[in-house]
Amino acid sequence: MKKNILNRPFPNLIFIFKNLSSRKEVDQDLFFFQTGREAFIYGLEKMGIRKGSKILLPAFICDSLAAFIISEGYKIRYVDINMDMSIDLYEIESIFQLENISAFLFVYFFGISFDIKPFLKLCNKYNVPLIEDCSHSFQTKILNNNIGTFGDFTIYSFRKILPTSDGGAIRFKKEINKSYKNKISFSLKNDLIYLIARLVEIFIRNVLNINIYSKKITNLKNKIRNLIPVNKIERQKLIKSKNKISFLLNIFLTNKNYLSENIKIRNDNFNFLLKEVKAMGLKPFITKIKKSTCPQFFIIKDDHGGLVDRLNSGGIGAIQWPGDELPKEIYEHPILYPNSIKLNKMLVYIPIHQNLNKESFKEMLILLSKWKLKIES
Ligand SMILES: Cc1ncc(COP(=O)(O)O)c(C=O)c1O
Structure with a gap:
């Protein structure tokens, strides 16, 4: 199986080590x-x-x-x-x-x-x-x-x-x-455990060759999540701001080059997919963005239904948003909130983050063109 397109950027370890000493204040x-x-x-x-x-x-x-x-x-x-x-x-x-x-x-x-x-x-x-x-x-x-x-x-x-x-x-x-003053400090949860979890994700994907977005793995992840006791948010808690931020957040948030690369890559990936998807005859949700826009995703309209599942089974971390997380108050009142409900069903969000480039989308574009042929037949 080919490499999955992760739905979130990966913390590049070489970049982190190189920038450990040149960290700036937040x-x-x-x-x-x-x-x-x-x-x-x-x-x-x-x-x-x-x-x-x-x-x-x-x-x-x-x-x-x-x-x-x-x-x-x-x-x-x-x-x-x-x-x-x-x-x-x-x-x-x-x-x-x-x-x-x-x-x-x-x-x-x-x-x-x-x-x-x-x-x-x-x-x-x-x-x-x-x-x-x-x-x-x-x-x-x-x-x-x-x-x-x-x-x-x-x-x-x-x-x-x-x-x-x-x-x-x-x-x-x-x-x-x-x-x-905001301080940077090493955090067990936000630095070490996070990095380990992301490395495990990459190991499963690259070494074990497992599609981390398949139905099987998604169900397994949900089962594990359900086993972890959640802090039911019934009681109002006193919200205090924290004066310490993680090393990782500090490194990425204060590196000007990283941030300007981030906006450029997301913008380029968006425009690349826009051209390809239009040429295929699929429907992009947004048809133009400015250079000064930093898009989170590339969005496709899926009037037919099933595209997210198809992309996920092909190893692409596409999502629906808010998906199952649309508040009950909204989905129970389609007369009051028709557009939010329609958009929730219809839109498919494709990752275009800073680790991806034209090459990363090659197989996904083949998958999309096959999808287009299938829905037309
Ligand atoms: C539009 C919007 N605002 C705020 C939030 C809250 O962000 P967080 O998940 O960091 O609490 C979300 C989260 O999902 C969101 O989609």
């Missing part, structure tokens, strides 16, 4: 957490938004965030998105007029450069804090500014783009008193 404006969801709750609390307040969220969202917000005592008001993943400004305005909304979460889905300015104006008019969600990608620029520089605060989940295990973070627009 941005002291950032407050760090293990996850982006913790950063979000911390931000609400620091803004003085009380538990029980209603937060406006796009309905196209994953339950790991939504359930956490609810478990922390906040209420969620969902709004459906448009079929291009944008949000209807007029609908937001009418919600602001009719309901008591304490904050609005603006998500840059998959790094797409949506125009936040009209929402910024609207939120100012109604005095609703605007939160930018750069969890899917943090390097996209709008009008020469990095996303994440407009709202009252911004949340990040660097682990979705960088090969690290921690990486929740928040940046406030106004200065917030911080009584400590």
Whole structure:
């Protein structure tokens, strides 16, 4: 079997060792957490938004965030998105007029450069804090500014783009008193165990020649996951930012060359797949991106159904999003949230991260052209 296309970047060991001594300090404006969801709750609390307040969220969202917000005592008001993943400004305005909304979460889905300015104006008019969600990608620029520089605060989940295990973070627009300096420290969980887990993944893929995305392995992974006792998030916990970040996060987040390569490779891979997929007659979801966009995935429309399974069985770490993690409140109300439900079923996300290049996609493109022939017959 051929090598799988991993769905997340791999922490290159040579790169890590080479850069161990040239590490830079992380941005002291950032407050760090293990996850982006913790950063979000911390931000609400620091803004003085009380538990029980209603937060406006796009309905196209994953339950790991939504359930956490609810478990922390906040209420969620969902709004459906448009079929291009944008949000209807007029609908937001009418919600602001009719309901008591304490904050609005603006998500840059998959790094797409949506125009936040009209929402910024609207939120100012109604005095609703605007939160930018750069969890899917943090390097996209709008009008020469990095996303994440407009709202009252911004949340990040660097682990979705960088090969690290921690990486929740928040940046406030106004200065917030911080009584400590962010420090880098070796973390057993986020450095050692993470690296071992990733090496095991590569061993299974390269040495044992096993497709880690096959149904069998996915079921096995789920079974193992279910055996691990989860911290049921029933009780509200005090969310504190951590002053220590892992070595790995520090290395990748502060290396300018790595980051500029990252945006270039993702952009090139996206444009390469765009050309190939169009030529095949398949339907890309986004048909153009700017050089200043750092996409998380390449997205294909699958009206037929079954493409993710087909790609997974061919060793490609493609996903659906949020997939099974679409909140119950959304999938139980198709009249209220038709677009989020449709997009959840229809879109297939293909990895284009920094470890991949044109060569990596060769076999996948053959698989896609066979798929196209099959659905036409
Ligand atoms: C849009 C969006 N925001 C925030 C989060 C939360 O990030 P984390 O998983 O780091 O808590 C997610 C996570 O899945 C997400 O998809």
